[in-house]
Amino acid sequence: MTGDMAPRIRCRLITEEDAPEITGLLARGFPSRPKEYWSRALERLAQRETPPGCPRFGYMLECGGTAVGVILMIFSKGRDGGAARARCNISSWYVDPRHQGYASLLIAAAVRLKDVTYMNVSPAIHTWPVIEAQGFRRYCSGQVVSIPALGPWAPGAGVQDFSSDEDYGPSLTSAERNILETHRNYGCLSLVVREKGETHPFVFLERRLFSEVLPALQLIYCRELKDYVRFSGALGRRLWRRGYFAAIVDSEGKPPRTVGLYRPERGPKYFKGPERPRIGDLSFCESVVFGP
CATH class of the missing domain: 3.40.630.30 (Gcn5-related N-acetyltransferase (GNAT))
Incomplete structure (x- = not known):
């Protein structure tokens, strides 16, 4: 040479x-x-x-x-x-x-x-134009900092920590059990809400707000965002006892009946490919696998 x-x-x-x-x-x-x-x-x-x-x-x-x-x-x-x-x-x-x-x-x-x-799911602001030029499209443009304990109450809904040894019935799929167990092993908080014989999975990741002062949780997984809204009161009271008062939730606008502050252009998320990701599913994302 x-x-x-x-x-x-x-x-x-x-x-x-x-x-x-x-x-x-x-x-x-x-x-x-x-x-x-x-x-x-x-x-x-x-x-x-x-x-x-x-x-x-x-x-x-x-x-x-x-x-x-x-x-x-x-x-x-x-x-x-x-x-x-x-x-x-x-x-x-x-x-x-x-x-x-x-x-x-x-x-x-x-x-x-x-x-x-x-x-x-975590692009730096200066990379947004570059990502869009590469063919990526936004599927979520904002977040809600919610206070779930002040949300609606679902009568008869009970919240408990997920246990690998417990039988939750056919309403909790094997894929959802894997998400709950694997994310718990990564340090997330895996919860199930049981209501009228049905089991609903939720996964949260610990975060901090306002210059790293206020402990909070980020919603990592639920079946549908409306499930979080529906059970937010029950979830919030459980989280309150653990010392968490706020939950960060991805959303396009502020969901109805949610108590909190919607922050547009906060935490936008992009995708490219055949399937538009569902808001409310950040399972196996970098903040979970690598740590927050």
């Missing part, structure tokens, strides 16, 4: 052997996160089951044998009219500033599977 030839850049799959270098690159790209955060993220990706034909970690840009770009991908099985369909949370997209011109190689590789629905 002559001295004036630039090193070749290539895009390839991340392997387990790349973990130390990728960890360092992500720590430089996202300085608010320590190296330990990214080490845990890659460890958890290594332990997860991945749908056939889907990357386990994601893709990297390599220049002269050195990692200069990365995009992490969290694959899981979604649902589409009863048929299993893979979906992917695209996360932690970073390219060294000296190689920004090659950033498009990463996203092109990441979204190449046509039968997968890709989601970006």
Whole structure:
């Protein structure tokens, strides 16, 4: 190779052997996160089951044998009219500033599977135009900071922590049991509401509001947003006893009968692919798998 030839850049799959270098690159790209955060993220990706034909970690840009770009991908099985369909949370997209011109190689590789629905649930504000130019569409444009304990009360509704050993009947599917159990193991709060012989699943993730002062929860999973509204009183009283007064809920506008503040343009979420994601389902997203 002559001295004036630039090193070749290539895009390839991340392997387990790349973990130390990728960890360092992500720590430089996202300085608010320590190296330990990214080490845990890659460890958890290594332990997860991945749908056939889907990357386990994601893709990297390599220049002269050195990692200069990365995009992490969290694959899981979604649902589409009863048929299993893979979906992917695209996360932690970073390219060294000296190689920004090659950033498009990463996203092109990441979204190449046509039968997968890709989601970006935490895009930085300055990336919104870029994401939209890449063909991603918004499916949620705001959030409600709600006070569920002041919400409507459903007579006869009982709330309890999910237990792997308990039989909740046929109304709780095996896929929902897996969501409840797996997310509890990731540190989420998995609850079930039982009413008139029916079981309704809910998953929450701990957050903090107002400059990290007020403890709160973010709704990660429920069947439908109207379920959260319907059972918010019962859920809120349970959460109140645990020291949580507020819950962050994705929403297009303020849901009826919800006590709280709607914040438009807060936490917008994007998708690309065959299936529009359902508001109220952030299962297996980056804040769960990697940690908040």
